[in-house]
Amino acid sequence: MATQSSRFEFDPGFEDDRLRIVWYAIIGVLVAVGAYATYLRLTGGMATTNLTSIVPWGAWVAFYIYFVGLSAGAFLVSTMANVFEVEGMHRIDRDALFAAIISMAVALLFVWIDLGRMDRMYFPFLWRQLTSALSWEVHAYVAYIGILVTELYFSMRIDLARVAQRASGLRQTFYAALALGRLDTSEGSQSFDQRWLKRAGIVGIPLAIFLVHGGTGVLFAVSKARPYWNSGLFPVIFVISALLSGTALVMVIYVLRTRLFDGDSVDPDLLDRLAQLLIGFIIVDAALTAIETFIAIASLHPHEIETWQVIMYGPMSWSFWWFMIGFSWVFPMVLLTKKSWRRTPSVMVLAGLSVVIGIVAVRFNIVVPAQIMPVMEGLPHGSYFPTLVEWGTSVGMIGVGLLLYTLGAETLPLTPLTGGDHE
Amino acid sequence: MSTADDDTLPGIPNVGKADLDAMVEKERPDPREELADVEADTDLGVAMAEDAQRVARGELSGDEYWEKYDEAAAAEFGEAYQETPNPAVDAGDQTVSTETAESLSCAVGSMDTVATESTQVEGDGPDGGIGAGDEKWGMVIDLQKCVGCDSCTVACKSENRTPPGVSYNVVMEEEHGEFPNVTRTNVPRPCMQCDNPPCVQVCPVSATYKMDDGVVNIDYDRCIGCRYCNIACPYGARYFDFGENYDDEVDGAGELTSSEYGVDRGPREEGKSPIGNIRKCSFCTHRLERGEEPACVETCVGDARNMGDLENPDSDVAQMADSSRAFQLKEDEGTDPNVYYLK
Structure with a gap:
């Protein structure tokens, strides 16, 4: 708890040392599993996956769009504080931005490992194709990461300066470097930061909605060969489900970091506000998905109908009913309905985690089913379930993300030193 | 494969080597009759063919063969002979001595270069690389x-x-x-x-x-x-x-x-x-x-x-x-x- 006696108390990191060890041990296991699986992937090539020429996109692509969604969602939550100046949201501004950066880094790791020629990952910056959504996306991701880092800088700079002023030696150099040498903590410098934070956010909002995540939806939607993706509503649902998962992630991070790192108590009003946002996003996401499904089925287009049959009744239908509908919509909705639960941190962590896990299934159900039905009658049907190498590498990359996040949370002033809102 | 005539396998009829040779001989066209159809000198053609068989059997060397016929062939075929590279003279796989090769009146160069040149003459477009052809x-x-x-x-x-x-x-x-x-x-x-x-x-x-x-x-x-x-x-x-x-x-x-x-x-x-x-x-x-x-x-x-x-x-x-x-x-x-x- 930030006490009155020390206005800028800065002690990031775990409150409980045993918990720190356990947490890093878990991350260590994840990363070790991932490292071994990645070794197998690098030496064995793409043959270590269950991908085929019929189902060329699988788990890695699903996780890639999942993490792009998490990032875009978390970023948009941050703009509520720094652009729209929603009261009481500043507390989670940096949490959301930092989570957005890490998610984006993890997303790009997934894109990278998915390339048949990983050594050529920089080629999209050498050669382009104006009509290719993917070509545009690669550039949008870079611009977006630039915006995120800029925003986090302007949001956190004054606290980095404060920490640097009070620290000495290497620590001082470290924080001063992160502040890019701008160690002025005057009100003037702060309002300068806030002005630029808002400007970056204003550029970032359309970038995140239309290019980064909407664009990732477009990447699929332009594929006329796959009627299941080929709809105008598709990119919109992409953005909504991104908001859903991003809000849930920020809520979980807010509670866990406040409790375990700051040793602080959770602000029930802020929690309630996030929870209500979550309700709204669940409703919009479920409704738009229902509309999309209805249009698809009402079209009587055999390819559409058969794809939906695969989703609802196929061998992987459990992921649709249990994870997509159960974990990302129904279960969290039940937990969110009661006002006292919305103000209870543990219940909200449960609801948030449920959504964060459920949306993984949403992403898998976007990527895989469209590839099961053959593009032409007479060609073979696809079938796909990830191999252990695919699962292992995925676990490893998620582990890397958790590691980066934890290291950041242990060193950076992600909680505003002056408490909640900008003073 | 059996080498002797009486070395037969069970169930397989014994066809004698002499019978096979006779069959081949019967099918073989008469060289004089064939060459009579073309403008070139029949006697020269038959002589060159018979000597070529000797070269193949090793009774005559390539050098001797070409020295013997170079002049006659040049006289008979003229420009066509002089412009066409001799198949025995080839960069990688030459069957006559350099001395002989240089003395010949026909062009020097591999058959490959001729093939490439003729493709380029017939080919479409001046060197537009792969796929640059006029066809669709x-x-x-x-x-x-x-x-x-x-x-x-x-x-x-x-x-x-x-x-x-x-x-x-x-x-x-x-x-x-x-x-x-x-x-x-x-x-x-x-x-x-x-x-x-x-x-x-x-x-x-x-x-x-x-x-x-x-x-x-x-x-x-x-x-x-x-x-x-x-x-x-x-x-x-x-x-x-x-x-x-x-x-x-x-x-x-x-x-x-x-x-x-x-x-x-x-x-x-x-x-x-x-x-x-x-x-x-x-x-x-x-x-x-x-x-x-x-x-x-x-x-x-x-x-x-x-x-x-x-x-x-x-x-x-x-x-x-x-x-x-x-x-x-x-x-x-x-x-x-x-x-x-x-x-």
């Missing part, structure tokens, strides 16, 4: 003639030496109706070489593109293996090379590769393109460039597949593609394939 290649497949034997698929695999899981051509077999009213259609499916190819549209690095002759090329040196084109192709014509091999089935399966798109990439090796790239039918561009038909067209037992220039109104394919029987796959996709089918 198109294929017409007559479904009434296709028997569904899959030999096009096999010929394609062996011509392009595609690995397991990669098949530029497949034959889709469709069965309609219920017994006994059943119809069956075989639809061979190469790459459609679309005029508006969705694969080209989505490639983030422009590694796949239309060539002037209408063929969709893949630059294996640029493809990053993202498989977006694989997703976008409405015909399922694109395949990812997962790096698998036929090594268990065939010894040294990867030693030879096809010079797809005119690029010779040497033996198939791990981590080397096209492994990790997308692959597809190229209309056998490497064959088209040297004036041959694609392997599938050449091999088709029912003569169902036709290759030619769609922009030449007199060509067979242009006329067939114009017929009322002609259609394209998924016409409403707007891809405008250059592969036509005849109902």
Whole structure:
């Protein structure tokens, strides 16, 4: 708890040392599993996956769009504080931005490992194709990461300066470097930061909605060969489900970091506000998905109908009913309905985690089913379930993300030193 | 193989070597009669042929042979003889001594250079590289003639030496109706070489593109293996090379590769393109460039597949593609394939 006696108390990191060890041990296991699986992937090539020429996109692509969604969602939550100046949201501004950066880094790791020629990952910056959504996306991701880092800088700079002023030696150099040498903590410098934070956010909002995540939806939607993706509503649902998962992630991070790192108590009003946002996003996401499904089925287009049959009744239908509908919509909705639960941190962590896990299934159900039905009658049907190498590498990359996040949370002033809102 | 005449295998009739020789002799054309049909001197022809047999048997050396006939041949054939390189004089595989070679009055140089020169004279356009030809290649497949034997698929695999899981051509077999009213259609499916190819549209690095002759090329040196084109192709014509091999089935399966798109990439090796790239039918561009038909067209037992220039109104394919029987796959996709089918 930030006490009155020390206005800028800065002690990031775990409150409980045993918990720190356990947490890093878990991350260590994840990363070790991932490292071994990645070794197998690098030496064995793409043959270590269950991908085929019929189902060329699988788990890695699903996780890639999942993490792009998490990032875009978390970023948009941050703009509520720094652009729209929603009261009481500043507390989670940096949490959301930092989570957005890490998610984006993890997303790009997934894109990278998915390339048949990983050594050529920089080629999209050498050669382009104006009509290719993917070509545009690669550039949008870079611009977006630039915006995120800029925003986090302007949001956190004054606290980095404060920490640097009070620290000495290497620590001082470290924080001063992160502040890019701008160690002025005057009100003037702060309002300068806030002005630029808002400007970056204003550029970032359309970038995140239309290019980064909407664009990732477009990447699929332009594929006329796959009627299941080929709809105008598709990119919109992409953005909504991104908001859903991003809000849930920020809520979980807010509670866990406040409790375990700051040793602080959770602000029930802020929690309630996030929870209500979550309700709204669940409703919009479920409704738009229902509309999309209805249009698809009402079209009587055999390819559409058969794809939906695969989703609802196929061998992987459990992921649709249990994870997509159960974990990302129904279960969290039940937990969110009661006002006292919305103000209870543990219940909200449960609801948030449920959504964060459920949306993984949403992403898998976007990527895989469209590839099961053959593009032409007479060609073979696809079938796909990830191999252990695919699962292992995925676990490893998620582990890397958790590691980066934890290291950041242990060193950076992600909680505003002056408490909640900008003073 | 048996060496002696009486060395027969049980159940196999004994055909004597003398009988076989007699059969060959009977079929052998009379040299004088054959040469009488051409303008050149018959006596010289017979003499050269008989001495050539002696060279083959080792009774006469190549040097002696050419020294003996050089003058006579030059007198008989004139310019044609002087301008044509002597097959015995070749950079890598010369069968006469340098001295003799230099004394000959015919041109010096390998037969290969002559072949290359003549192709360049006949070839289209001044050195525009692969796919720069004036033709617009198109294929017409007559479904009434296709028997569904899959030999096009096999010929394609062996011509392009595609690995397991990669098949530029497949034959889709469709069965309609219920017994006994059943119809069956075989639809061979190469790459459609679309005029508006969705694969080209989505490639983030422009590694796949239309060539002037209408063929969709893949630059294996640029493809990053993202498989977006694989997703976008409405015909399922694109395949990812997962790096698998036929090594268990065939010894040294990867030693030879096809010079797809005119690029010779040497033996198939791990981590080397096209492994990790997308692959597809190229209309056998490497064959088209040297004036041959694609392997599938050449091999088709029912003569169902036709290759030619769609922009030449007199060509067979242009006329067939114009017929009322002609259609394209998924016409409403707007891809405008250059592969036509005849109902």
